[in-house]
Amino acid sequence: MKDDIANNMSEEVKLFKTWSTPYGLRVVWALKLKGIQYKAIDEDLSNKSALLLRFNPVHKKVPVLVHNGKPISESLVILEYIDETWKQNPILPEDPFEKARARFWGKFNDEKLIPSIWDAFSREGKEQEDAFVAIMENLKFVEEELKGKKFFGGEKIGLADLAFGSLANLIYVFEELTGLKLVDERYPLLSAWMQKFSELPIIKDNWPPHDKMIIKYQALYEKYHPTK
Ligand SMILES: N[C@@H](CCC(=O)N[C@@H](CS)C(=O)NCC(=O)O)C(=O)O
Missing domain, CATH: 3.40.30.10 (Glutaredoxin)
Structure with a gap:
């Protein structure tokens, strides 16, 4: 190294x-x-x-x-x-199928999961309810993918972990601001993964300050929900 x-x-x-x-x-x-x-x-x-x-x-x-x-x-x-x-500490597996899966979940996170969470954060009424239904559906898929694994990448973190990881950071902020729990007992594997992932030194030492995130997203939340 x-x-x-x-x-x-x-x-x-x-x-x-x-x-x-x-x-x-x-x-x-x-x-x-x-x-x-x-x-x-x-x-x-x-x-x-x-x-x-x-x-x-x-x-x-x-x-x-x-x-x-x-x-x-x-x-x-x-x-x-x-x-x-830079080949050291690979984040994508060699095996083409496993590599495709990692890419698939990265894409899923960006194209399905993040938009559903963003809609739940920024919308109101029926649109917000629909977004919650979509989040729960999406999280079920993620939970399923974690079966039998420590990380999405297996024993070590990989591309999908890094993709979902930045979302995990936002989920904590979202939950605190809205008072709603997204990742609860229905998703034990995802909860455990969020815990394990956020405690890895390389992640923890480079995680944006939670208090600063709350202030930033609080302002956005108030912008989208002026009456709350
Ligand atoms: N798909 C892009 C998304 C990047 C993105 O949305 N960046 C935001 C900040 S979180 C941005 O630069 N927004 C500026 C803008 O939309 O004008 C990626 O994965 O890099």
Whole structure:
């Protein structure tokens, strides 16, 4: 691992992110897991830098990883790039089927689970109720996937853990702000995973401060629910 860090010293690795973005968080964890030295550039999304717009002209979003001047956008794509570029502590399995599964769950998290949680957070009335039904359905699939496993990646964390992990961070915030429990006794495996994952040193040491997250999301919650 020491050699890998030394090798990486001659390379330039920059990560455009914000302190709170769940998508950036998974990239931070992957870089830490690999022992890659990098420079973090925290963006103000209300006033995006010219560099961010140049590096990600299509989506204009963070995170963007810039490796020796070459920009890579979209966090799940960045995770794969990191894994292929720095081989130590792999986050994707060798086996094509297992690799496909990990990618599937990363995509599921971003395309189904996160949107359902976001809808429950930001909507009201019937739309919010429907979002809750969708969350419960989605979490059942996740619970099923964890059967017989310590982490989504098996004995060690992998790409799907990093993807779901940034969500786990937000779930704690969501539960505190809404007073609603999302991951309860119906999902014992997911609860246990959230606990185990968030206690891993590499994750815990790079988890955004909970109090700061609450303040940020409280403001958003009030914006969406002015009467609450
Ligand atoms: N699919 C993207 C999502 C990234 C994303 O939504 N980033 C947000 C911050 S959490 C952003 O940069 N938003 C700025 C904007 O929408 O203008 C990824 O996985 O990287």
